[in-house]
Amino acid sequence: xxxxxxxxxxxxxxxxxxxxxxxxxxxxxxxxxxxxxxxxxxxxxxxxxxxxxxxxxxxxxxxxxxxxxxxxxxxxxxxxxxxxxxxxxxxxxxxxxxxxxxxxxxxxxxxxxxxxxxxxxxxxxxxxxxxxxxxxxxxxxxxxxxxxxxxxxxxxxxxxxxxxxxxxxxxxxxxxxxxxxxxxxxxxxxxxxxxxxxxxxxxxxxxxxxxxxxxxxxxxxxxxxxxxxxxxxxxxxxxxxxxxxxxxxxxxxxxxxxxxxxxxxxxxxxxxxxxxxxxxxxxxxxxxxxxxxxxxxxxxxxxxxxxxxxxxxxxxxxxxxxxxxxxxxxxxxxxxxxxxxxxxxxxxxxxxxxxxxxxxxxxxxxxxxxxxxxxxxxxxxxxxxxxxxxxxxxxxxxxxxxxxxx
Amino acid sequence: xxxxxxxxxxxxxxxxxxxxxxxxxxxxxxxxxxxxxxxxxxxxxxxxxxxxxxxxxxxxxxxxxxxxxxxxxxxxxxxxxxxxxxxxxxxxxxxxxxxxxxxxx
Numbered sequence: 001x002x003x004x005x006x007x008x009x010x011x012x013x014x015x016x017x018x019x020x021x022x023x024x025x026x027x028x029x030x031x032x033x034x035x036x037x038x039x040x041x042x043x044x045x046x047x048x049x050x051x052x053x054x055x056x057x058x059x060x061x062x063x064x065x066x067x068x069x070x071x072x073x074x075x076x077x078x079x080x081x082x083x084x085x086x087x088x089x090x091x092x093x094x095x096x097x098x099x100x101x102x103x104x105x106x107x108x109x110x111x112x113x114x115x116x117x118x119x120x121x122x123x124x125x126x127x128x129x130x131x132x133x134x135x136x137x138x139x140x141x142x143x144x145x146x147x148x149x150x151x152x153x154x155x156x157x158x159x160x161x162x163x164x165x166x167x168x169x170x171x172x173x174x175x176x177x178x179x180x181x182x183x184x185x186x187x188x189x190x191x192x193x194x195x196x197x198x199x200x201x202x203x204x205x206x207x208x209x210x211x212x213x214x215x216x217x218x219x220x221x222x223x224x225x226x227x228x229x230x231x232x233x234x235x236x237x238x239x240x241x242x243x244x245x246x247x248x249x250x251x252x253x254x255x256x257x258x259x260x261x262x263x264x265x266x267x268x269x270x271x272x273x274x275x276x277x278x279x280x281x282x283x284x285x286x287x288x289x290x291x292x293x294x295x296x297x298x299x300x301x302x303x304x305x306x307x308x309x310x311x312x313x314x315x316x317x318x319x320x321x322x323x324x325x326x327x328x329x330x331x332x333x334x335x336x337x338x339x340x341x342x343x344x345x346x347x348x349x350x351x352x353x354x355x356x357x358x359x360x361x362x363x364x365x366x367x368x369x370x371x372x373x374x375x376x377x378x379x380x381x382x383x384x385x386x387x388x389x390x391x392x393x394x395x396x397x398x399x400x401x402x403x404x405x406x
Numbered sequence: 407x408x409x410x411x412x413x414x415x416x417x418x419x420x421x422x423x424x425x426x427x428x429x430x431x432x433x434x435x436x437x438x439x440x441x442x443x444x445x446x447x448x449x450x451x452x453x454x455x456x457x458x459x460x461x462x463x464x465x466x467x468x469x470x471x472x473x474x475x476x477x478x479x480x481x482x483x484x485x486x487x488x489x490x491x492x493x494x495x496x497x498x499x500x501x502x503x504x505x506x507x508x509x510x511x
Contacts, residue, residue, distance in 0.1 A: 012445070042447040059447065063438030295452075298445050322451050329473075331451070372450065372473040376480035406479070 004029030005308060006090060006100035008080050008246070013275035013297030014106030015040035015061055018072035020305035030072045031098055033090070037077035038130055039064055044294065046133040047157040048324055052165065054137060058130050083250040085268055102270055102308050105247055105258060106301070109240035109276040109292060114149065118211025123218035126236045127154055136235065143232035144168060147221050149208065151178030153323045153330075155237030156191070160326035163200050170201040170229050172221065177204060182321075183332060184342055184355045187367045191325055198326060203229075240292060242277045255279060257290040262314035263307050264300055272307070274300035283316040284364070284382070285335045293321045318383040320375070331375035334365030334382040345374070345393055354378070356393060363387040373397055380404040408502035412439040412457075415508050424497045430506065431455035431492035441508035448493035450474055453481035455492035456509035463504055464488040467495060484510040 005021060007014045010032050018030040034040070041058040050056050067074055075098075082091045089099045111126040113119065125136040136158075140146065146162050148155045151173030162169045171178065179188040192202050207224035211234065220228045242257035253259040253267045257279035264272050264280060275297035279290045299317040306313070321332045339357035346353035352370035356363060356378075363386070366378035377400045381388065384404060392399050412420045412434055422437040434442030434455065443454035450473050459467070467490075470478065474494045478485050489509065497504070 042444075044447045044449065059432060059444075060436065061444075063436055066438035066440075069438070069440075294446060320451075322446070322449055324449060329449075373476040373480075376476050380480060 002028045003088065003099040003101045004031065005102045005104065006031045006033065006098055007104045007106060008033050008090065009106035009108055009243075009275075009277075010034035010036065010040040010074075010076070011106060011108050011275065011297060012040075012043065012061070012294045013301040014104070016298050016301035017104055017106070017274075017305055018067070019062075019070055020302045021308065022070045022072075024305050024309045024311075026305070026309060028101070030070075031075060031100075032067070032072050033075040033078055033080060033098070035077065035079040036129060036131075039074075039076070041130060043128075044324075046130065047127050047154050048161055050133055051127075051137055051140075051158060051161045054141070058133075080246060083246055083271070085250055085271070088270060100270070102272070104304055105266070105271065105273040105277060106275050106297070107243035107246065107277050109242050111236065112239045112241055114211075114236055114238070116208060116210050118213060118218065121211055121213045121218045122216055123232065124211070124234045124236060127158060128240075136233075139233055140165075140167070145230040146170075146233045146235065147172060147229055147231040148235045148237060149221070150236065150238040151175070151180075151202070151204065152237050152239065153179065153182060153325075155235060156195070156325055157323060158235055158237070159195070159200055160198070163195075163198050164326070169199075170203065170221075170231075171195070172206050172208060172223070172229070173202070173204045174207055175204065178202060183330065183367045184336070184357065186342070186344055186355050187330065187369055190353075190369060191328060191330070194326070194328060201229075240276065242279075242290060244277055247271075247273065247277075259288075263312060264304050264315055265307070272304045274304055280315065282319075282335065283314060284318070285337050287337060289335065289337075291319055291321075293319065295320050318379055320379055322375075329368075329370050329372065331368045331372060332365065333368075333375055333378040334363070336365035336367075339364050343390060343393055345396075346371075356388070358387070361387055361389075374400075377401055377404060377406075408497065408499050410497060410501065410503075411505040412437075412442065413505065413507040414440045415510070416440075424501070426498055428497055429493050430457065430490070430495040430497060430504075433497060434492055439508065441511070442492060444493060446493075450477050450491060450494055451481075453477055453491060456482045456485075457490055457492050457506040458486050458509055459488040459490055459504075459506055461488060463506070464490070467501070470494060482509065 212220040258273035336357040341358040354368040354374040357365040431444040446452040
């Protein structure tokens, strides 16, 4: 009897696979398993629109009816305890099992936790799930002073949201720049300057010694230079670690996520991994990466569906990513590992510009600030392997559009 | 109460009651309209909520801004003169009776 496809994890990627399989003609059973109780929902608004407006509910990705129509069996609020590779089955905490022909692990990542003194106080928050964001939204109503630990995308998005609601906000980042891992220093410096204009205190190259409390609840953050910053609420955004424990326990190779090949198959050919949890060989970058983005999760979901249907091709999508930071729309296309040259379009001090990252003459990536047109063209250029010259860049958008035949 | 009608790719007509202030994409995904995906959550990035309007409906809405036009031009396939991204169309009493067709894939 056909056992079908079982998917563990119902984020943007996991919840897409079943629909892609049906579109591609798959007719067997599909089970979508999630330890969260909710219908799969949009994650990006949790740090922005959802946080800002207490009357907003989460945006579901699809109506329940859509799963029924596509004959995707939902197993929500159910935690998977183990993968039995020999029996080709997953086992739930209550002992029940579910058999598979193909298993896709889309378990995502978990926010990294603080380890400094005071890490277990009340008043500390992070954002990953609906429950996290709901908890934060309620707690922030009565908070006046908010400290965001970590100057990454989500922490900064939330910082802008807090500031818009009239909170006093301080962002504390250990590295010399905010957004250090993700965008070019030019973009980071621009965002930093804009946030200071909004009244957000941004402390870079700043270490934290401990969190101070009042009767078990956080009241201040003590910095390594001996000063303190008042905090009724602390949001921790210091990166994420892949949820690869199930795979590891099942004996699948893991190294900063589940190691997959260019087809996104794990070391067991019946098991695939996608999205935040997958460490895959990136075609353009020429190295292994683990990416945390909606685009990566969604495109890998579609790819795995095609692979399961027997269309064997390496995964080659151009990564793209966005972050709405207050009045700034940051958009990134490609990956800039190994770039040795960075060309900025637009004059210094302009509120909208793009930075083009090259290795020699080869365009690797483009970061854009409030230049959605640049970003859209950049995605096409990078996917097609077209590298505009400095003269092309200087000529502007029309020239770049002409390079992709527009 | 205002309504919007989605015409799916196979011709099925789906009438959806609008929650005030939501976008066309939100109304479509909430109701499970086939072909309205909204992968990027409404950030005008993915064009998976691409619809065609009638000439009359297109004319009675505010025109698409530069960001939406770029997204349509470079991301959407099968763009037409009355193409819109559902995530950028806000629904209200004023948009009652809107009829949109899910764009070709």
